[in-house]
Amino acid sequence: MIFTRSNVAPETDYNKYKEPLRKDFKYRCAYCLRLEDQFGGHANGEIDHFCPQAIDPTKKTEYNNCYWTCHECNNKKWHHWPKPWQSAKGFRFIDPCVEDFDKHMDYMAKSGALNALTAAARYTIWKIRLNRPELRFHRRRQWDISEEINILRQMILSGDLSDLEVEETQRRIHLLNPFINPPIFRRVPRAPMDK
Ligand SMILES: [Zn+2]
Structure with missing residues (x-):
């Protein structure tokens, strides 16, 4: 974003x-x-x-x-x-009006912790404390909700549901969608350690 x-x-x-x-x-x-x-x-x-x-x-x-x-x-x-010696090593704040954070970091599904892919991400995560507990909790919850939506979609696609059940499942997806849209940060499930 x-x-x-x-x-x-x-x-x-x-x-x-x-x-x-x-x-x-x-x-x-x-x-x-x-x-x-x-x-x-x-x-x-x-x-x-x-x-x-x-x-x-x-x-x-x-x-x-x-x-x-x-x-x-x-x-x-x-x-x-960043101090001059930090800038020389690529440490800086990522500007969300210029670059997508997704190019610099992804996050672990289970822990909700952001993983720095660049020096700029290391600096940004470190200084703004983007792995503080309430943010990790927030990302974990987003992950769980997106997984639930995937399961509900598969249930609809399976053809095993009655028309009424399909309608109810769609309503549930509609209720859950605002919690994950637009999705924040790139989610990269890591197997097997992160499972
Ligand atoms: Zn904030």
């Missing part, structure tokens, strides 16, 4: 960007990708400066430097920014 931005008129108070940011970030945290209602609602959302104010104060009111995040991710990211 790569977020795209609308054209928003510059403001002197970045807090005025809240509503366009929520919309541009599809009501998700830019980093953990949870929906607002999965992190306690928009009241628990905050505006993060991708390049921290401490590093470049001139970007404080730049719309393109403001990201919609959950309180926890914003708090963990704080004013961290």
